[in-house]
Amino acid sequence: MKEGPDIARIAALIGEPARANMLTALMSGKALTATELAGEAGVTLQTASGHLAKLRDGDLVQVRKQGRHKYFALAHADVATTLEALMGLAAGQGALRTRTGPKDAAMRQARVCYNHLAGQMGVQMFGSLLQRGLIWQEGEALGLTEAGKGFVCDFGVDVDGLSMARAPLCRSCLDWSERRTHLAGSLGRAMLARMETLDWVRRDRDSRALLFTSRGSAAFSRAFT
Amino acid sequence: MKEGPDIARIAALIGEPARANMLTALMSGKALTATELAGEAGVTLQTASGHLAKLRDGDLVQVRKQGRHKYFALAHADVATTLEALMGLAAGQGALRTRTGPKDAAMRQARVCYNHLAGQMGVQMFGSLLQRGLIWQEGEALGLTEAGKGFVCDFGVDVDGLSMARAPLCRSCLDWSERRTHLAGSLGRAMLARMETLDWVRRDRDSRALLFTSRGSAAFSRAFT
DNA sequence: TTCATAGTTCGACCTTAACCGAAGCATTGA
DNA sequence: TCAATGCTTCGGTTAAGGTCGAACTATGAA
Known part of the structure; x- marks a missing residue:
């Protein structure tokens, strides 16, 4: 009856519409201010402030103070992974919030997940890299091969700089729309950034x-066949 | 503000202590009756009945009627996966329900997850099978190689019988204590069953x-070095 | 200093839903 | 048919927590 981690505490944290909206908004990877999040959630600033304090307590979000602004972001990648899992369940039972909007198709094709590329294109990139032996995978662990290192450099990403940082270079993330793995981690982030550049x-x-x-x-499609 | 699947609905469903306890109990893979689940959750039968109806509505559990009993089980493996993800978050922040009990160590070493082997031993088995080329993995997809088929047969599992069924033979499942993948799917279930036999x-x-x-x-340890 | 903006705290409402007692079905067994 | 068991439904109570107005604390700009 009371074994294992306390799942209810954090599920309840996520299970409040206003807070869920905030977390969903933070899935974009962008850090947002309290006021912006209040807007996303559709509540007043006071209410949002209370919610954000709770999310902070629950270690789901992270705060950075900058001047008189407070920037909120997801605490770490595991949070994003869990949220995607929940989205998978919710989407699976066809319980899309309202009707599927016009943006839905675009979202499935390509979207930002925390800070990296997700959706069909994300899965395609991951598959291509794996098949060509540019990355390797063993269980949840994931890494860049020597050949992959060359490829990524050519693509214009500073791999050495990334591997110096203490954040993991490669991470796998499960896609809620595709139900397949795509590339996360600092490399995933850098790849998307490069594509934007x-x-x-x-x-x-x-x-x-x-x-x-x-x-x-x-x-x-030329680069990731 | 309102894009993507309705995450709050099902998170709220999980986020009620009584319901979370029931779901946790069902992670054992055993189907339990309403009365048993009421006991697990520490509520009366009437209350439990209400909760179970909601879990049913939310497609988190599945019911089978048998005589005057009603047996409840998790609706499908994705639910178990999501629950494990939530446990990972909860455990990560050291929020174990109470103090870590005496059973905690045993649970981390080996436990049943839905219906297959999880914990250190589960991860060890998975790693061993993968390294020896008995199973292959590509993204989330997972399968048994020809060599693996032989191995499993020798182990005493009727592979052909399993592959006839429409349930997927191999599935990956993320371990909350180990943060690594282990083997789920009908094969995972059969392997555990065989070990019990x-x-x-x-x-x-x-x-x-x-x-x-x-x-x-x-x-x-001889079989899965 | 004075004003404006960002965020927090407090207090009072009010909705929601968990809870259990009691009564009601349904299935089984005698 | 009658009782026993497993589960559901109904009603009323209670507790929890989301909500916002208003007052308060920072930080920054004029």
Whole structure:
């Protein structure tokens, strides 16, 4: 009856609509201020403040103070993974919030997950890298091969700089729409950033969807067949 | 503000202590009656009945009627996966329900997850099978190689019978204590069942812990080095 | 200093839902 | 048919917690 970790505490934390909206918004990977999150959740600032304090207590979000702003972000990648798992369950039973909006298709094709590429394109990239022996996978563990290191360098990402940092280079993340793994970790983040620099892809103003430019779309399928 | 699947609905479903206890109990893979679940959750039968109806509505559990009993089980493996993810978060922040009990160590070493082997031993078995090329993994997809088929047959599991069924043979499942993948799916279930038949391992009466016999422990490490 | 903006705290409402007692079905067994 | 058991439904109570207005504390800018 009372074995294992206390699942109810954090599930309840996520299970409040206002807080769930905030967390969903933070899945974009961007750090948002309390006021912005209040807007996302559709509550007043006071209410949001209370919620954010609870999320903080529960170690689901992380705060950075900057001047008179407070920037909130997901505490770590595991939180994003868990949220995706929950989305998988919710989507599986066809319980999309309202009707599936026009953005839904775009979201499934490509979107930002925490800070890396997810959706069909994300899964495609992951599969391509794996098949060509540029990354290896063993259980949950994931890494870049020597060949992969070369490839990523050519792509324009500073691998050595990334591997110096203490954050894991490669991480796997389960896609809620595709139910497949895609590439997360600091490399996943860097790859997406690089694609944005190359103007392959642009972020949608007010959703997590990613819009590939026609040039980017062609280049992407050439690079990750 | 309202994009993506409705995460709050099911998180709230899980986020009620009584319901969370029931779901945790069902992680054992055993189907339990309403009365048993009421006991697990520490509520009266009426209350439990209400909770179970909600879990049913939310497609988290599955019911089978048998005589005047109603047997409840997790709806599908994805639910178990999500629960494990939540446990990972909860355990990560050191929020074990009470103090870590005496059973905690045993649980981490070996326990039943839905219906297959989890914990250190589960991860060890998975790693061994993968390294010896008996199973292959690509993204979330997982399968048995030809060599693996032979191995499993020798072990005493009827592979052909399993592959006839429509349930997936191999599935990966993330371990909350080890943070690594272990083997789920009908094969994972059959492997555990076989080990029980061989009396390598016995189930703890009232927890998810698995207790290896001394003979079984030796045989296990010989089989899955 | 004075004003404006970002965020927190307090207090009072109010909705929601968990809870159990009691009565009601349904299935089984005598 | 009658009793026993397993589960569900109903009603009323209670507790928890989300909500916002208003007052308060920072930080920054004029």
